[in-house]
Structures are given as structure tokens and as C-alpha cells.
Amino acid sequence: MHKVRCFECGADVEDPLLDSCPKCGGLLTIEMDLDAAAGIRPYDLRKRPLGVWRYAPFLPVDASKAISLQEGGTPLYDCQNLVGKMGIKRLHVKYEGANPTGSFKDRGMTVGVSRALELGCGTVGCASTGNTSASLAAYAAKGGLRCVVLLPSGKVAAGKLAQAMFYGAKVVMVDGNFDDALAVVKQLARERELYLLNSVNPYRPEGQKTVAFEIVDQLNFEVPDRVILPVGNAANIWAVYKAFKEWRSLGWIDRIPMLTGIQAAGSAPIVEAFRSGKRDFVPEEHPETVATAIRIGNPASGRKALRAIFDTKGYAESVTDEEILAAQKLLGRSEGVGVEPASAASIAGLLKLVDSGIVSRDEKVVCICTGNVLKDPDTVMHSCEGILKAKPTAKDVRRVIS
Ligand SMILES: *Cc1c(COP(=O)(O)O)cnc(C)c1O
Numbered sequence: 001m002h003k004v005r006c007f008e009c010g011a012d013v014e015d016p017l018l019d020s021c022p023k024c025g026g027l028l029t030i031e032m033d034l035d036a037a038a039g040i041r042p043y044d045l046r047k048r049p050l051g052v053w054r055y056a057p058f059l060p061v062d063a064s065k066a067i068s069l070q071e072g073g074t075p076l077y078d079c080q081n082l083v084g085k086m087g088i089k090r091l092h093v094k095y096e097g098a099n100p101t102g103s104f105k106d107r108g109m110t111v112g113v114s115r116a117l118e119l120g121c122g123t124v125g126c127a128s129t130g131n132t133s134a135s136l137a138a139y140a141a142k143g144g145l146r147c148v149v150l151l152p153s154g155k156v157a158a159g160k161l162a163q164a165m166f167y168g169a170k171v172v173m174v175d176g177n178f179d180d181a182l183a184v185v186k187q188l189a190r191e192r193e194l195y196l197l198n199s200v201n202p203y204r205p206e207g208q209k210t211v212a213f214e215i216v217d218q219l220n221f222e223v224p225d226r227v228i229l230p231v232g233n234a235a236n237i238w239a240v241y242k243a244f245k246e247w248r249s250l251g252w253i254d255r256i257p258m259l260t261g262i263q264a265a266g267s268a269p270i271v272e273a274f275r276s277g278k279r280d281f282v283p284e285e286h287p288e289t290v291a292t293a294i295r296i297g298n299p300a301s302g303r304k305a306l307r308a309i310f311d312t313k314g315y316a317e318s319v320t321d322e323e324i325l326a327a328q329k330l331l332g333r334s335e336g337v338g339v340e341p342a343s344a345a346s347i348a349g350l351l352k353l354v355d356s357g358i359v360s361r362d363e364k365v366v367c368i369c370t371g372n373v374l375k376d377p378d379t380v381m382h383s384c385e386g387i388l389k390a391k392p393t394a395k396d397v398r399r400v401i402s
């Protein structure tokens with residue numbers, strides 16, 4: 001069993017349809033009962049294939065009824081070409097683009113949609129910069145639920161929009177940014193129109209914990225020194241923190257990596273708060289960045305993210321759009337790993353932090369690369385060299401490639 005608790009005041013929250021604390025308005029979080037897991041040994045988990053449901057004792061829904069597309073189980077690449085270029089010893093990239101809909105959102109959505117079915121909800125919904133809606137639409141299809149997604153007008157990458165439409169969701173573009181869309185969908189949830197599956201729903205981060213479990217599992221329980229990930233709405237860094245804490249409390253690991261969040265320079269309220277040593281942040285009114293998945297000015301889980309960063313002696317840094325696009329290409333062209341711009345923020349952040357000496361050269365680092373390059377083909381085609389043209393002869397092709 002598990003409990004839903006207020007992150008701020010600790011109150012137990014009984015109503016399963018709330019997205020914030022009825023007493024203080026605080027964020028919700030789940031307290032897992034780890035007694036069931038205490039009886040097993042880490043390597044026992046390996047009887048099940050690598051993936052989200054390998055870690056069922058750490059998930060707050062009935063695994064036997066899970067709505068699953070075999071999410072998780074993503075590669076952990078040992079980036080030997082890139083370390084040479086960066087001057088560090090070890091770098092692994094956790095490639096979340098290999099999930100069923102191409103982003104880490106699937107880890108949370110398998111748990112969230114399973115929870116919606118447990119509760120008997122017929123319609124699920126979310127506001128999204130793209131990947132959440134792509135993922136929710138797919139899992140709603142698998143679970144036989146109606147799905148409504150609200151997208152900010154104009155700024156959604158083509159691949160993500162296509163996915164939401166393809167899986168049969170009702171796709172609504174609202175005239176505003178992500179923060180506006182989230183406010184509207186929250187109201188619809190309060191009016192019982194739909195079950196809210198944004199990451200303020202505490203069941204989603206529970207599924208997202210599994211990216212941290214997999215990293216440790218794939219490294220044979222050797223804990224990295226640092227884990228770097230992009231921060232948008234800020235639930236994922238919290239999920240990663242929660243995962244490490246749960247395993248430490250069982251004695252499966254003896255320390256927690258320094259959690260390091262990277263934001264885009266035009267959209268960096270968490271970085272601002274971190275720089276001034278504060279555990280609360282001031283929203284950015286006009287978030288701007290090419291990395292649309294992290295183009296969020298008022299991160300719903302921002303306070304959780306700051307706790308994760310401060311409690312692990314981690315760091316927060318911002319990177320420019322130019323740095324993001326350069327890092328995206330560097331990863332693709334030195335390791336063959338294609339990620340979307342937001343995901344490349346983690347690599348861009350690592351480069352910057354190695355340069356500034358915050359990350360020392362002998363650290364073992366894992367960068368979580370959150371989404372697939374195919375999500376945003378327009379940005380890629382704008383940032384790459386043009387296409388060569390030739391007559392249909394070997395001679396002319398030789399001319400243009402020389
Ligand atoms: C959602 C998303 C993020 C941001 O994750 P948060 O939990 O909102 O901080 C980063 N990258 C990609 C590709 C995403 O889809």
C-alpha cells in the first residue's frame with residue numbers, strides 16, 4: 001500500500017481526484033510502503049525484463065492490471081567518442097528516445113493511465129508541450145479511454161503533434177502558452193470532465209522513477225557521481241531523486257548522485273532560484289527557447305526540483321539555444337545518438353560545467369537524454385548543412401561531395 005501526501009505540509013490526502021493539497025494548496029507526492037520490497041534482493045528483480053515493470057514493488061498500482069506498451073528498458077550508452085572530445089573520464093547517455101512513443105513520458109504514463117483505470121475514469125487529459133500528449137494519447141488508446149490534450153498554439157514540434165492526432169486524441173490548440181493550457185485543463189479536472197495526467201498527478205513521477213532504477217541496474221549497482229537532465233516542468237528530476245532515496249533507504253545503494261538540472265536560458269526560473277540559494281522560484285513570464293519541451297516559465301514541480309538539487313549537492317545551469325543545437329549535433333555525430341533539442345540541453349550543460357570546473361574531469365556522469373530526434377524534424381533541418389543536388393551521374397555526385 002501507499003499514501004498520497006502533501007509535499008509541503010505532510011497532510012494525508014484521501015480524495016484521489018485532487019491535484020493539490022486541500023489544506024495548503026501544496027504539491028502532492030506519494031509515500032511508498034517499501035516493506036514488500038525489503039524482502040527482495042536487487043538482483044532478484046532481474047527475473048523480469050529490463051523496463052518499468054521490473055520495478056513493480058516500487059510502483060503504486062497493481063502491476064497485473066497495468067496498461068503497458070513495454071516502456072523503459074532503454075539503452076545506456078557508454079560514450080567513448082564523446083569523452084575524448086570533452087576531456088572527462090566516463091560518460092553514459094541514458095537514451096529515453098527509445099521508449100514506445102519516443103520520450104521518457106511513457107514511464108509515467110503507463111502508471112498514470114493504469115491508475116485512471118483503477119479509479120474507473122473514462123476520460124483522461126493533459127496540457128502539453130508535445131511529448132506528454134503523444135504519450136497519453138497512445139496509452140489512452142491501449143487502455144480504451146477517451147483522451148483530450150491541450151497544446152499551446154504554434155509551438156509544438158511536428159512529430160509530437162502528429163502522434164497525438166494519430167492515436168486518436170481530441171487535440172485542442174489553446175491561444176496561449178503551456179502555463180495557460182495547464183490552468184485550463186486543471187479546471188476541467190476539478191469540474192470532473194477528465195482525469196488529469198499532467199505530472200502534478202503524483203502517480204506519474206512514480207513511473208518516472210524507473211529511469212534512475214535502470215541506470216543503477218545497468219551499471220551493476222555502481223552509483224554514478226552525477227546525473228544531469230533537462231528541467232522543464234520539473235517533475236522528472238524529482239522522480240529521479242525519489243528513486244535514489246528509496247533505494248538508499250533499503251540499503252541497495254549507499255549514496256545519491258549529485259542531481260544537476262539544465263534549463264534553456266530563455267526559460268530558467270529554477271536556475272535563477274538556485275543561483276540565489278532559494279528553495280522557491282519566480283516564474284518567467286515569457287519563456288522562449290528552441291527546446292520546446294522545456295519552454296515552461298512556471299514549472300509546476302519547481303519546488304520539488306529545488307529540493308532534489310539542494311539535497312544532493314547538485315547544481316542548476318542554463319544553456320543558450322546555440323549551445324543546445326551544437327550539443328545535439330555533437331552527440332549525433334560522435335555517438336550516433338539522435339535526441340531532440342530539450343534532451344541535448346543535458347549534454348550542453350555538461351560541456352559548460354566541465355569548462356567552468358563545476359564538474360571535475362574524473363567524475364562518472366550520466367546524462368539523461370529525454371526524447372527522440374524525430375520528434376522535431378524542422379529544427380534539425382534548419383540547423384544542419386543544406387542538401388546537395390546532383391545530376392543522375394556518378395561524375396556529378398563525385399563533384400558535389402568533393
Ligand atoms: C517533458 C520533457 C522534459 C522536461 O521534463 P520535466 O519533468 O517537465 O522537467 C525534457 N525533455 C523532454 C524531451 C520532455 O518531453
Ligand SMILES: [Zn+2]
Pocket residue numbers: 006007008009010011021022023024025026
Ligand atoms: Zn498541504
